[in-house]
Amino acid sequence: MPTSVPRPGRRRATAALTVLASAAALALPSATAHAAGPQRAGADAPSAPSGTPPTAYVDVAVATVWTGPDSPRPVDAPALTDPVHPDAWQRAMTGEQQKELVSEGLTQTQVQYGRPVYVLEKKDGWSKVAVPDQASPKNPLGYPGWIPDAQLTRNAHYGAVSAHRPFALVDKHLKTQLYDDPQLRSKTLRIGVNTRLPVLGRTGKAVRVDTPDQGPKWLSAGEVSLHRRESDIPRPSGDDLVRFAKKFLGLPYLWGGRSGFGVDCSGLTSTVYQAQGIELPRDADAQALHAGGRKVAKDDLAPGDLLFYAHDSGTGAIYHVALYVGDDKMIEAHDLKPVRISRARFDADYWGAMRYLP
Incomplete structure (x- = not known):
């Protein structure tokens, strides 16, 4: 997403549960700390310093961050509720209404279930927030915007659990299901890729996680990877990044989208990298x-590099980013069309490429 132009019922589990006395009891993959470069995602980040704003947690599958409380239109109602209905929202919008998100700059980004936000201000049922795990020059605390209060919770217990437990990362498919039971029969909330939830225990086929609003729930062990800390996510290769990005093929374009329900160009690239630990x-x-x-240089491009495009024949404001696949191809979310593989464009608007791997 460019920044310089308008943007085109609980059931107590009893079966075979291994309740962990401490996070260290989890048999999790190990990884070595990696060299400097782009910041490892949440790499053992210290607690927020004193004086930072209060923290809230997203308690819907995905919260859209709006430019202001007056940004939503009537058609956007499915995106404002708890529970939220992201698929219904996107189906309800006409092509022109999708374009309005871009031309009017109505949305900024999205935040996954369970993620923290800093609350900067409250107004008429809305909270102005900064999203700490989405860096931006707009605010040193994180990406700014507005979220309906109905989609946030202040759950200090959940925050404490999140700070000290291993986490389950949704990274096998674009969407997965939370369940009430370890047999994975009673579905509750559908959540998206790159969601992280603190781990409380596991059985052979299910992982017990805490949630910000529903207490302990279950995920299929085959749908997540488990890590003690963010910096334990194994460092990816370029091919790893490409393989992960291909999971998004066919996903709808959504201006400000950054979830398994829809993405924009930089929402795609930042999510791919973050889910892979960068x-x-x-x-x-x-x-x-x-x-x-x-x-x-163009002649040295490798899978996983990012390609950028700018106005004024590549010398002006950057308006687009795509992920290089290899063989002069790239994965992109562009022009309100679903995520796809395109021929890499080395035209007048090509700004250049950046590499974030060693």
Whole structure:
């Protein structure tokens, strides 16, 4: 997403549960700490310093961050509720209404279930927030915007559990299901890729997690990877990034989208990298200019590099980013069309490429 132009019922589990006395009891994959470069996603980040705003947690599958409380239109009602209905919202919008999200700059980004936000201000049932795991030059605390209060909870217990437990990362499919029971029969909430929830225990086929609003729930062990801390996510290769990005093929384009329900260009690239353990800023221009990568010549492109496009024949404001696949192809979310593989465009608007891997 460019920043310089308008953007085109509980059931107590009893069966075979291994309740962990401590997070260290989990048999989790190990990984070595990696060298400097782009920041490892949440890499053992310290607690928020004193004086930071209060923290709330997203308690819907995905919360859209709006430019202001007056940004939503009547058609956007499915995106404002708890529970939220992201698929119904996108189906309800006409093509022109999709374009309005871009031309009027109505939405900014999205935040996954269970993720923290800093509450900067409250107004008429809305909270102005900063999203700490989505870096932006707009605010040093994180990506700013507004979320309906109905989609946030202040759950100090959940926050404490999240800070000290291993987590389950949804990374096998674009969407997965939370369940009430370890037999995975009673479905509750459908959540999206890159969601992280603190782990309380596991059975052979299910992982028990805490949630910000429903207490302990269950995930299929085959739908998640488990990590003690963010920095334990194994460092990806370029091919790993491409394989993960291909999971998004066919996903609808959504201006400000950053979830398994819809993405925009930089929502795609930042999510792919973050789910693979590398933190990039939220927006395309910041990914190019403020992410600690290095510029790569066209002849030296490798899978996983990011390609950027700018106005004024490649010299102006950056408006688009795509992920290089290899063989002069790239994966992109562009022009309100679903995520797809395209021929890499080395036209007048091509700004250049950046690499964030060693």
